Amino acid sequence: MLWVDKYRPKTLDHVMVHPDIAHNLKQLVTEQDCPHLLFYGPSGSGKKTLVMALLRQMFGPGAEKVKVENRTWKVDAGSRSIDIELTTLSSAIHIELSPSDAGFQDRYVVQEVIKEMAKNRPIDTKGKKGFKVLVLNDVDKLSREAQHSLRRTMEKYSSYCRLILCCNSSSRVTEAIRSRCLNVRINAPSEEQIVEVLEFIGKKEGLQLPPGFAARIAEKSNRNLRRAILSFETCRVQQYPFTNKQTIPPMDWEEYISEIAADILNEQSPKRLFQVRGKLYELLINCIPPEIILKRLLHELLRKLDAELKHEVCHWAAYYEHRMRLGQKAIFHIEAFVAKFMSIYKSFLIATFG
């Protein structure tokens, strides 16, 4: 097992990164009444870990005995019936699924499947809890219709079903749903916290950490705990004992994007834009989300940019990201941003250096 999985806290008591939240949750659960919960925060901050620990707190170790079920649901949608394939993780007292897997048919998942699940009372109520839990992942990827359907379900079956929603950004969860849940924001761990975790792992593994090494990893990890631990392990695998000058292997796609940024800064012309398009397509093909590409690209460009331009470039990046989210063809908008940047940068160069 990777360290990421090996040292994942199993109970709320062992949580290192968000002890206050863990404490609150524990209190909440022990007071018997658990509202619907909405966990949101950047990836690698520990949402799922908290959710799992919470479940364990609620139901005991039984919650960890899960089985994977790949089921096809037949849903009547008006005149025709639709087959929806869903993978669910379920234990005796909870079901976990990501309804956005169904793509544009997520509405039916919410309307039929989730309702179906929520309707069924847990048979064995001799446990402490008289309800079961539905864990829904990636709620922010649900379509608006699906979210609207969800809110009725949340109210109607709230007596014996609790929903735990997980998402990255609460801004794309409708107001209605947010108001029905207890919103729990999970911040990205601070670098100090990451250092703390790394040192803990190092101690467990019996490793000698040179001073400042963990801090370097934490700094590179972009406050993503998962990434920090993974790169820590990578360093361990590549070279042990650690030295202070040891390179921390970068993410490959980030390297690639910094290459693209270098390309853009070297030359600004339609021809170059065409080459950049090819590389952008490469990234997109490898399933890297366009938002992240744009964000990273901006980051890389800003590093080498004159301070005057930063503001303007950021503005345009936001502008094109907005359009990208409204639209469908991400490549158009990323390229538009690159073109805009090239235009700004080139005219700046001409103005400064003639």
Add this chain to the structure above:
Amino acid sequence: MDDMDMDIPLPEELEFLESNSHFAEEQEQEEDHHYFFEELESRSPQPPPDLAVSPESESNGGHKRSRPNSPPEEEEKRAKARVAVKDNSSAADEDWLRYSPPQTEPAAEEPATLAMEKTLSRFASEIDGECMPITAPNGDRVYAKLNRFQGEERVAKLDCDGYSAELSSEPINVILERLEQEAFAKALEASSEGQSVAEVPEAQMVHERLWVDKYAPKSFTELLSDEQTNREVLLWLKQWDSIVFGSEIRSTSDDVLSSLKRHSSVVHNQKPLNSKFSRMNGGSKWSNGSRYINSRSMDEGGSSKSTQDVYNTKSRNIGPPEQKILLLCGPPGLGKTTLAHVAARHCGYHVVELNASDDRSTSTIEAKILDVVQMNSVLSDSRPKCLVVDEIDGALGDGKGAVEVLLKMISAERKPDAGKQNLGKGQTERKSTKKRSKTASLSRPVICICNDLYAPALRPLRQVAKVHIFVQPTVCRVVNRLTYICNKEGMKASAVALTALAEYTECDIRSCLNTLQFLSKKKEALNVFDIGSQVVGQKDTSKNPLDIWKEIFHKRRTKKMERKYHRCKSFEFDSLYSLVSNRGDSDLILHGIHENVLQLNYHDPVMQKTVRCFNNLGVYDLMNQYIMHTQQMTLYVYLPLVAISVHHIVSQVQKPNIEWPKSHQRYRTMMMEKMDILNNWHHKIPPLIARHLSASSFVEDLISPLLHILSPSTIRPVSLQLLSDKEKDDIAQLVSTMVSYTITYKTVKSDVLPQTLKCEVADGLALSLVPPICDFINFKDYTSNHYVLSVPMKQVLVHEVEKHKILQGSIDKTGALAYGRDGVIETKTDIPLANTNHSTAVDMKTNEDQVNVVSRQLNANPTTVSSKLNSSKSSSEADSGKLLNMGNMKKTSRSSMSFFDRFRKVNVKGLQSDDKSLREEDTLKKDRHPLLFKFNEGFTNAVKRPVRIREFLS
């Protein structure tokens, strides 16, 4: 009218035509000035007050466009030609020749020869229709054309005019003068009355036919379609002559053929000729087909044998055309049907048309085609028939019969062709009714007409037919014809307006004429704005996307356009808009723009144009998404505007190099594939781990470090036994990682056969990760610095992973089984990879080399057993290693040995003390299940003795 004029174009005529075509260019400029004058003139003879008495003036009246200066030539002609009636045609013929000033010189000598050749000829075969021999006063014998259908009236005229020395009662200058006076009077009238003049023809026109019919070309020279196509069609039809009319008849002399060819290769510009060519006397019913009967009978009569022989020798070698079917295709309204009809009639066929309105089921059509193609009519009109199958691409369902029947006939033709021409036919027929056996081959020309060459129904036909694709005639030609028609109809139309009309309709003459006729009812001069606002003239045809992209990226710049800049803009907008919106597939169009726009050479110093382009594309994307989302389909009308604005930003004069957009499609499919891989992987990973991950976090955070972790550079590629404890720990850690993420190595070619597998492993061919997570960091032009494990190392890992899996599987299974029984025996065949060390062996024997007997009560016994086994095993290994000393085999065998070592060690340890180390926990887990029995096939020459399972268990 008189098709026979141009019936068989002689070389000199063609040359003459060519010479004219040079003038045509010059005249173009002048024409605008002529129009008004011409119009007056052409109208002048229409009300026939006193001129009608004389035969000349009658003929002039008939040809609405006769010129005042024509009579002198006519007179001259008459001196030579005796039959006045015939002169109608030739006079008319000369009208157009003489019309333009530069042409007068050739016209002076030409008329004589022309007149001679057209209606009077020394060769009967040159005359289109019936003819009779006439002996001139000087002894020359010529053949004069007879008109059958004109009946007695003409004959009477022949008598009174043709043979009289005096041609007209009035001298020609008197007639000329009168005409001029009249024209002048008309002009005066027109200028004074203004509009009322226009009403006079209007009133007459109300009862007239559609202009399209009225002005349909009736002779070959009038055709507006591309000259080359016309001539090739004619040539093709001419090639049938030998079959249809028998080879005795001179079909077309070689020099004519060659000059036809030569001519058709010259880029031809006949507009002024065509437009001025009067298409008068639609009523003159010269029979052009009957000539064959006549000439054939003459042939039989043996008259003029001597002259014909010359031609016969030449024409003997001209056989039937290679392809029996002519397929004409092209957009509507360019005159395909007209061409087919005119050309066929021109060559002396009786046209039988089958079109979509007819019943075209196989049964009916077969009879019909057979009738047309093979039978001779018993009617008076016994010209051979030519079948024109119109709208053949619309043939669906039953209509496919036409194509089938034609194909069948062609194939029937082909087979006997190999042997004897006519005799073999009967045998090839399958159905062979009497009628068919005689007549099943194609012996008459068949012309098929379609709009869409690539219609599926036509696929078989396309291969056997001679295909001609119609291209649009040039705008000038169309405009000239339109001008002429407007003049004739008394409609005022400026050349600019007509040009615009022609452009709007994409030179669709039919729709031009219909539009014009419609507009003529407005009783005022036609101007550009009328046409601009008209939608009547627009065709709803969709174009190939490549053409559309070309239009978008290509800036048209012609002189006229620049002159009328304002108009040009709006026209460009309209045409582009309709172009894009008619295509409909705006997604494809936009992708094409997206992929090609950066390849253009537009001047863009600070990339502003590019930014604007991409903003437009972005707007398109937003709009499209919005439309799809809200289902407001009415907003679709705005989508093509994006293409137009891109056009305004980047269009260039030079021709763009368009490529079909592929990359977006490629991106979509490849991303889907990778997404699939990720999802499958995600589902395979045990839920304890997988639940914390999402597909995006895989690529973002996980894969790069995971690849590093999976390929540690610190582990030496040596056998496990030589490794230090720490390194073993590392490997154990690595293996557990691989197992928990369900990653393993496999040979690249996933062959099922162990033989090939073995070979590949022996050759050291690559083992790659499964699932192929390496691919996710394989960006183009990017080299990652990932360390790659050596092949033996990978093999070791594969082995370990398999073992680990087996152990886990057995744990699960025993967990599932009830503990009622003493022990459970599990037998597993090793996977081929782990097996390679043995499978090379000659001797195939079972070797129970890996038997793991663990049970809580039986802890004591198995140690001995396993150690016993182990010793035997190790000896066998040593032997095999001696026998086949191949490095990697040794390694694998060692690895399997190391398993046993570990097993023994752990077992011993398990007996002695309970360590809490990870490894021990692992084996303790193993201990929980009673028995693991591993079955290996392979070679060993060790001392073997049978061991019963019972012995293990006791």
